[in-house]
Amino acid sequence: MKIDTNIKLPLSFILFALIAFVVAQIILFFSSGELVAGQFRQPDIWMGAHFLLLGFAVMIAMGAMYQLVPVAFLTPIWSQTFGFIQFFVTAIGVTAFAILLGVKPNIAVYGGAVVVIGVLMFILQMVITISKQEKRNMMTYFVMGAISCFFLTIIAGFLLAWNIAFGSINQHNTILATHVLLGVAGWFTLLIFGFSYKLVPMFSLSHGFSMKWAKPAFVTYVVGLISLILSFWLNNGLIQTIGWFIVMIGFLFFFFDVKEILAKRVKKKLDKSFAFAILAIFIGLGIHVVAFVVSLIGISDQATWSWLIFLYIMGWIVFSILGYLNKIVPVLWWTYKYADHVGKEKVPLLKDMINERWNLILFSLFIICVLGLVLSALLQLGILVWIFQGLLTITTLLYTLAVIRILFV
Numbered sequence: 001m002k003i004d005t006n007i008k009l010p011l012s013f014i015l016f017a018l019i020a021f022v023v024a025q026i027i028l029f030f031s032s033g034e035l036v037a038g039q040f041r042q043p044d045i046w047m048g049a050h051f052l053l054l055g056f057a058v059m060i061a062m063g064a065m066y067q068l069v070p071v072a073f074l075t076p077i078w079s080q081t082f083g084f085i086q087f088f089v090t091a092i093g094v095t096a097f098a099i100l101l102g103v104k105p106n107i108a109v110y111g112g113a114v115v116v117i118g119v120l121m122f123i124l125q126m127v128i129t130i131s132k133q134e135k136r137n138m139m140t141y142f143v144m145g146a147i148s149c150f151f152l153t154i155i156a157g158f159l160l161a162w163n164i165a166f167g168s169i170n171q172h173n174t175i176l177a178t179h180v181l182l183g184v185a186g187w188f189t190l191l192i193f194g195f196s197y198k199l200v201p202m203f204s205l206s207h208g209f210s211m212k213w214a215k216p217a218f219v220t221y222v223v224g225l226i227s228l229i230l231s232f233w234l235n236n237g238l239i240q241t242i243g244w245f246i247v248m249i250g251f252l253f254f255f256f257d258v259k260e261i262l263a264k265r266v267k268k269k270l271d272k273s274f275a276f277a278i279l280a281i282f283i284g285l286g287i288h289v290v291a292f293v294v295s296l297i298g299i300s301d302q303a304t305w306s307w308l309i310f311l312y313i314m315g316w317i318v319f320s321i322l323g324y325l326n327k328i329v330p331v332l333w334w335t336y337k338y339a340d341h342v343g344k345e346k347v348p349l350l351k352d353m354i355n356e357r358w359n360l361i362l363f364s365l366f367i368i369c370v371l372g373l374v375l376s377a378l379l380q381l382g383i384l385v386w387i388f389q390g391l392l393t394i395t396t397l398l399y400t401l402a403v404i405r406i407l408f409v
């Protein structure tokens with residue numbers, strides 16, 4: 001059975017995503033005034049946020065899934081041609097939607113409709129592909145859970161865009177909270193959990209680990225998400241604090257498994273990209289702890305929560321993606337270009353494709369920028385926010401060029 005995907009499919013998603021990543025940072029750079037004021041619900045920030053979350057993070061997740069699902073689930077992608085059509089529909093939809101959110105939010109719903117079609121095509125592709133898997137495992141549950149959250153996120157997003165256009169729904173803020181939670185914590189977090197069970201052992205060469213926390217992590221995290229959504233709709237602070245506690249414990253269970261996998265690894269010295277993805281796990285857990293404490297002591301101020309969400313998106317989701325992507329692209333490219341030539345002619349080694357010194361500089365810059373941004377925004381130092389966002393934009397561009405350089409080795 002042929003399970004490998006035509007490399008052009010994941011690569012199209014990845015290249016589009018990298019461009020969107022740079023565009024998002026440029027937009028946020030020009031909106032740094034609104035960032036300082038903690039006003040995230042503005043057209044410019046909606047545009048930057050959706051270029052980052054839909055254009056970059058979602059497109060990378062889709063591209064990575066086209067590559068990883070066949071390998072991890074041992075089943076070929078249902079239809080690669082459908083995959084290419086899905087890529088074009090989603091890319092056009094995301095670009096149109098994000099731009100409209102920034103320049104004409106009252107008609108963004110039309111771009112949003114195209115995004116919804118693209119995402120539904122993706123979900124259909126994945127559901128058919130995964131349903132062909134012979135033996136279900138814990139990863140199947142994480143990925144199916146993530147896809148279910150993704151479905152609800154885009155429905156909620158569509159309702160928000162609809163409401164901005166026609167204004168007929170009363171619960172706008174409740175839908176927004178549900179949308180952000182399901183998108184950021186449901187879809188991305190469950191997906192990263194699931195794929196980490198494959199990628200962490202693979203990149204650290206670990207064997208004989210138990211994964212005994214995987215099921216509790218999945219169940220607890222999902223129960224936590226449901227409690228949080230309930231609390232939004234019932235407007236109940238107590239349930240919300242309990243919800244934050246439960247998702248924190250779910251994350252902790254996942255963390256226990258990663259700890260065990262790493263303890264049983266053969267490869268003692270981790271490379272920079274992978275270490276960065278592991279750092280993201282610590283940041284994700286840390287933010288869950290802070291979210292619980294902030295909810296417990298009753299801080300409901302908008303700016304604090306906005307910056308916590310920002311940190312979660314950058315420090316957990318984006319950092320995980322940046323670390324893993326820098327590992328996946330060389331493997332993808334090496335396999336495509338050189339795997340068949342091994343033994344017949346001299347081929348570059350995988351490590352020749354990776355520049356560890358550059359990675360160290362880039363990842364350090366990412367950490368400095370994100371920390372600098374949050375601290376200077378909380379201290380209301382406008383000029384520093386501007387400088388750190390500018391530096392983040394340059395770092396993003398350099399990272400993008402570094403990934404593209406791999407394709408020229």
Ligand code: HEM
Pocket residue numbers: 040041042045046049050053054058112113115116150153154156157158159160161164176179180183184187
């Ligand atoms: C996984 C995908 C998505 C994620 C993670 C996501 C996340 C977010 C976040 C974090 C915000 C708050 C941004 C801010 O306040 O500046 C937001 C707002 C919004 N999202 Fe999404 N989004 C996603 C997909 C979508 C889609 C597909 C649509 C439309 C079809 C959509 C429509 C909206 C709208 C209209 C708002 C602004 C609502 C308001 O502030 O009143 N989103 N989204």
